[in-house]
Amino acid sequence: MIDPFGARLRKNLDRLGPLCAGLDPHAALLEAWELPDTVDGLERFAMTVVEAVAGRVAVVKPQSAFFERHGSAGIAVLERAIGALRAEGTLVLLDVKRGDIGTTMQGYADAYLNEKSSLFVDAITVSPYLGFGSLRPTIDTALANGAGVFVLALTSNPEAPEVQQARTPDGRTVTGAMLAHLAAENAGVSPLGSVGAVVGATVGSTGEDFAVNGPLLAPGMGAQGGTAEGLREIFGTDALRNVLPSTSRELLSAGPSVEALRSTADSLNDSLATVLR
Numbered sequence: 206m207i208d209p210f211g212a213r214l215r216k217n218l219d220r221l222g223p224l225c226a227g228l229d230p231h232a233a234l235l236e237a238w239e240l241p242d243t244v245d246g247l248e249r250f251a252m253t254v255v256e257a258v259a260g261r262v263a264v265v266k267p268q269s270a271f272f273e274r275h276g277s278a279g280i281a282v283l284e285r286a287i288g289a290l291r292a293e294g295t296l297v298l299l300d301v302k303r304g305d306i307g308t309t310m311q312g313y314a315d316a317y318l319n320e321k322s323s324l325f326v327d328a329i330t331v332s333p334y335l336g337f338g339s340l341r342p343t344i345d346t347a348l349a350n351g352a353g354v355f356v357l358a359l360t361s362n363p364e365a366p367e368v369q370q371a372r373t374p375d376g377r378t379v380t381g382a383m384l385a386h387l388a389a390e391n392a393g394v395s396p397l398g399s400v401g402a403v404v405g406a407t408v409g410s411t412g413e414d415f416a417v418n419g420p421l422l423a424p425g426m427g428a429q430g431g432t433a434e435g436l437r438e439i440f441g442t443d444a445l446r447n448v449l450p451s452t453s454r455e456l457l458s459a460g461p462s463v464e465a466l467r468s469t470a471d472s473l474n475d476s477l478a479t480v481l482r
């Protein structure tokens with residue numbers, strides 16, 4: 206079996222820097238790149254990003270929705286992009302935000318987190334809002350296959366606090382309760398646990414404890430207003446080393462030139478490394 210996701214991520218972060226490159230083939234970006242909004246356009250977009258960043262960034266995060274909207278042929282493009290990225294040692298974190306009852310979550314785990322699946326990725330995003338326990342099959346399957354999961358804890362969108370900062374009966378926020386579950390999942394794991402949190406780069410100071418011994422995906426950089434300096438305010442100093450800032454439109458709008466995508470990724474990575482290390 207491959208090494209645990211947390212260990213592979215730690216290695217990639219230390220070697221290549223903290224940037225997680227988002228792969229979001231929005232219809233508007235296809236148009237900006239003068240590509241048709243078709244499966245052919247999707248394939249050219251995805252493979253251009255792969256050519257630009259594979260082996261140069263620690264993690265790529267494809268947004269499943271923008272592949273799914275092209276039907277089964279779009280999923281086939283996603284499969285090829287996943288294969289090409291993983292072949293270059295780039296970890297693939299598929300942003301699918303799955304959340305359902307446990308038995309159905311096993312189906313999603315079989316699709317994305319079983320090494321034998323053609324859609325196997327290094328990690329996926331999951332939603333815990335059917336109860337953290339509903340994620341058990343997903344977490345168990347991920348760990349058994351050297352993969353990881355990222356649990357939505359405090360997302361970057363302005364509507365999130367209504368649900369995620371609500372108080373549980375014991376007075377903690379829902380976010381705090383999720384972070385406590387993650388800390389328990391990752392307890393004693395070295396160098397880094399494989400059960401991460403999603404915490405938006407836009408959320409500001411919250412007083413939450415992000416020391417979960419797991420990776421902290423921070424989407425919302427750039428287009429949504431998140432900044433490298435803002436990450437310090439959100440995570441404090443202790444957890445910063447485990448933060449994986451993610452940006453999609455900010456990076457992708459540099460395309461379609463491979464060179465321009467590369468130099469944008471490099472400069473984002475450099476400025477993030479200065480703040481996070």
Ligand SMILES: O=c1ccn([C@@H]2O[C@H](COP(=O)(O)O)[C@@H](O)[C@H]2O)c(=O)[nH]1
Pocket residue numbers: 227229268300359360361362403404405424425426427428429451452453454455
């Ligand atoms: O809290 C969250 C969780 C996930 N996302 C996803 O990340 C990208 C953000 O794209 P940008 O272009 O960098 O804004 C997108 O796929 C979201 O679905 C998020 O934004 N916030």
